Amino acid sequence: MSRSVFRIVAIPFMAVVFGVLIGALLIVSQGGSPAEAYKALLVGGLGDSDAVLRTLQKATPLIFGGLAVAFAFKAGMFNIGGQGQLLVGAVFAAGVGFGIDGLPVLIHLPAALIVGAVAGALWGGIAGTLKATTGAHEVIVTIMLNFVAGNLTDWLAANPWKDNSGSNIVARTPLIENSATIPTFGAVPVGFLLAVSVSVACWLVLERTSYGFEVRSVGHNRHAAQYSGMKVGWIMSSTMAVSGMLAGLGGAVESLGVDGRFEAGVNVGLGFEGITIALLARANPLGVVPAALLVGLMEAGAARMQYKSDVAPELIDVIQALILFFVAAPIIIRWLLRMRHDNSEQVQLGAGWGKS
Amino acid sequence: MAETLLGAYKVRKEFPGVLANDDISISLRPGRILALLGENGAGKSTLVNILFGMYRPDDGHVIIKDEVVDLRGPDEAISRGIGMVHQHFQLVPPMRVVENIVLGAEPTRHGLVDLAEARRRVVELSERYGLEIDPDALVEDLPVGMQQRVEILKALYRDADVLILDEPTGVLTPQEADHLLGVLRELTETGLGIVFITHKLREVLAIADDIVVLRNGQVVGETRPSDTDESGLAEMMVGRNVMLQVEKSVSRPGEPVLEVEELEVKDDRGQIALDGLSFEVRAGEILGVAGVEGNGQRELVEAITGLRVPSVGVMKIEGEELTGESPRQITKKGVAHIPEDREKHGVVAIYSLAENTILNRYHRKPFSIRGILRRDVIRLHAQDVVDEFDVRTPSISVPASSLSGGNKQKLIVGREFSDDIKLLIAAQPTRGIDIGAIEFIHRRILEQRDKGAAVLLVSAELDEILGLSDRIAVLYDGKIMDVVDAQDANREKIGLLMAGITD
Structure with a gap:
């Protein structure tokens, strides 16, 4: 057991090490000091309670986005629509958050979260249902739905739900009520705790329930699943709905816990980072948390690194890309580590492509 | 030279x-x-x-x-x-x-x-x-x-x-x-x-x-x-002495279990693959379906097991209508199925042997209760299957892909035979496996027959059909050319029918 855990962790870990080492070379080539730069990065992401809060806040939507991609992947599907699902989740959660007042926290906050989750689930479920009924490839459908979601949420924030207070000209909703705001305990945002619980729940569902068994069976061998009496179409639709729900929940937590409202353009790109996280976590829901923390830390510390050592913040993107490159190319790591090739552990996130 | x-x-x-x-x-x-x-x-x-x-x-x-x-x-x-x-x-x-x-x-x-x-x-x-x-x-x-x-x-x-x-x-x-x-x-x-x-x-x-x-x-x-x-x-x-011919007792057929009437099924391209097929399989007998591959065997198996919807016709199990039911409902009626394509339909390669033994039963008691898988029960069940069906493996936790073809097939047979079976659909049950495993699987199929199951054996190996069947139906171009008693059958007679020639 411990050996297999080692093998699962070894590749992402070594990928991080190699990414950081090559990053150091790049810093040197820019005339900087790697030690200073990385120290600033760590202090910026972990140095005090504000830094920790920043890291956890950055990590939270990444966890949800990563879970969304990982969950769909377990059923053999590639959800590239995390961005759209996150946006609808964010805007509708904000809608409930500012649109209703006078509710107690225990009702208002869960209601806003649930509405965000359901919006994401519907958005993801469209792609799953189209795949199950017509064979439309989920990658194409989710990409197109990203545009629809982007325009829909922009329009909502600019027109019916626009914040008309004072002289506001920005496409954004009014601030949400206090009763719908996700609180923060010290340096720990409750949204982060929610994200961690959800990732444990995802793992339990996938590994310990009969529904999860169906999802994994469809992902590994759809023909055998059908032959065994599983309803493959239903599992595809429902898995994409769950995946969308996770992304939508991520959006809701952003609106209710970080931004305090929905603002057009603020969350752009967050949904796509979920793909990075899922890849780094090798599609394991439990791996999503450390992967998101790592990326969250780098993002939280990037500003301080630039300020202290004058290294361009884009370097963080380069290091992230390098880490991803090493994760996605485990053969290189295996070769570097002289690990024996082992098919049973291979997780290829790209497997959703080309399968119809 | x-x-x-x-x-x-x-x-x-x-x-x-x-x-x-x-x-x-x-x-x-x-x-x-x-x-x-x-x-x-x-x-x-x-x-x-x-x-x-x-x-x-x-x-x-x-x-x-x-x-x-x-x-x-x-x-x-x-x-x-x-x-x-x-x-x-x-x-x-x-x-x-x-x-x-x-x-x-x-x-x-x-x-x-x-x-x-x-x-x-x-x-x-x-x-x-x-x-x-x-x-x-x-x-x-x-x-x-x-x-x-x-x-x-x-x-x-x-x-x-x-x-x-x-x-x-x-x-x-x-x-x-x-x-x-x-x-x-x-x-x-x-x-x-x-x-x-x-x-x-x-x-x-x-x-x-x-x-x-x-x-x-x-x-x-x-x-x-x-x-x-x-x-x-x-x-x-x-590398050892083998029995090429399984010994089998005389069958004592009972009531019809599977009744098929005027079955018409289309293939993937929409062409008629089975053209008005009628036959029955009775309890305690093996009906062999002989024929060159591609004459409708696959469509027949898929229709009976619910994987393909027939365009016309009726199928019944013990008088109960089967047509249009889902694979799961059909399994529930006591139909076991050894699929033709082991790798595609029989196993999930990356799953452990334990997970593979519950593919068709994970959803019911005692393997799961209120949607939660019972891992201890599953492991016990898998160990039983592996022991009883002589699956050669270091453990039930290894992935199915690590097994040889014969052992995979024994695992599938073990899974399908873990319940009381009324009807067994065995499609190419010994394709590409070693002689030892063939012998083993043939004995198990006969055992099911002797316990009173109706067996539909579809095979491209004429020797297998002749060795196991009690009656033989020859399929040619989507039609049954003839049904003959195994005692009256020989290679030449069946071979002519397989080529579509009747005298």
Whole structure:
């Protein structure tokens, strides 16, 4: 057991090490000091309670986005629509958050979260249902739905739900009520705790329930699943709905816990980072948390690194890309580590492509 | 004339974890037929692929016409006169016979394909070797036996002096197979040498001049048909004494379990694959469905198990309507199914053996309760299946992909047989597995029959059908040609029916 855990962790870990080492070379080539730069990065992401809060806040939507991609992947599907699902989740959660007042926290906050989750689930479920009924490839459908979601949420924030207070000209909703705001305990945002619980729940569902068994069976061998009496179409639709729900929940937590409202353009790109996280976590829901923390830390510390050592913040993107490159190319790591090739552990996130 | 037309000298080939060929030497002389005999995984394909230039040996040499050669690819093998007829034909169905034969080596005039010249050469070739064929027919319109002839002509057109045939009779009716053996014998009279790969002992004895038996990547025996017999060859292949024929008692059929009336089923392209089929299978009997593959067997199995919806017709189990039910509902009625394609439908390769044993029962008690999987129960169940069905494995936690074909099949059979079965649908239950596992699975199927299950056995192996069935239905072109009692059946009679000939 411990050996297999080692093998699962070894590749992402070594990928991080190699990414950081090559990053150091790049810093040197820019005339900087790697030690200073990385120290600033760590202090910026972990140095005090504000830094920790920043890291956890950055990590939270990444966890949800990563879970969304990982969950769909377990059923053999590639959800590239995390961005759209996150946006609808964010805007509708904000809608409930500012649109209703006078509710107690225990009702208002869960209601806003649930509405965000359901919006994401519907958005993801469209792609799953189209795949199950017509064979439309989920990658194409989710990409197109990203545009629809982007325009829909922009329009909502600019027109019916626009914040008309004072002289506001920005496409954004009014601030949400206090009763719908996700609180923060010290340096720990409750949204982060929610994200961690959800990732444990995802793992339990996938590994310990009969529904999860169906999802994994469809992902590994759809023909055998059908032959065994599983309803493959239903599992595809429902898995994409769950995946969308996770992304939508991520959006809701952003609106209710970080931004305090929905603002057009603020969350752009967050949904796509979920793909990075899922890849780094090798599609394991439990791996999503450390992967998101790592990326969250780098993002939280990037500003301080630039300020202290004058290294361009884009370097963080380069290091992230390098880490991803090493994760996605485990053969290189295996070769570097002289690990024996082992098919049973291979997780290829790209497997959703080309399968119809 | 060369002493050795084609040979291997101390050839060794290793794949990760498997020594596929270990110090193998063979020699094919002109005008002779060399049969390579061995079970799946014995190393036959690897050896042939080395001889044809697909793989390079790690050690040892390939010899062509007494000359040590280092083949860099199939192109080189072909240019040195080696022709290969693959098990799955490499033809272009919508093109004409002559086009298929010259494809890749077309005669040209002014840079354009000279079809008239091609046609002339093909006609001449087919006359010289007595392989009659219509050069203008479309390949897709030809029966399988004729398509195979096109493949052979393709090799001869490229001036082959050696033909390698990989399981050439697998897709043929017994009569077509006999005919092919006759053709091959005639071909050798021109000095051609033939390497014939098969697992059918009868054919080896009928045609080979020399027999080489492989097991676990090694040559375990070299003999001639006059010096051995079927059980001798089987013993060499397996390494121990085997029962080729299962002993079975007389069946005592009871009430009809499966009743099929006027069943019409379409295939994936929307063509009618089963055309008004009616038959019944009774409790305690095995109805064998014989026929060349592609005559509707797959569609029949898929219709009964709910994987394909029939366009017309009624199917009943113990009087209860089955038509239009989902696979799960059909399983619930006591139908077990050994699928034809083990890798595609039978197992989830990456799943552990334990997970594979619950594929069709994970959703019910005691394997899950209120949607939560009971891991301890599942493990106990899996251990039972593995023990009882003699699945050779280090543990139930290893992935199914680590098992051999025979052990995978035993795992599937074990899973399907863990409940009381009213109807067993066994589709190609022993395809591509070792003789030991075949013997085991045959006994288990008979056991189910004796316990009162109705068994529908669909198989392309006529020996399997004849050995196990109580009654035999012959399927041809989507219709049942006839149903005969096993006592009255023999290869010739069934073979004619398989070719669509009734007297």
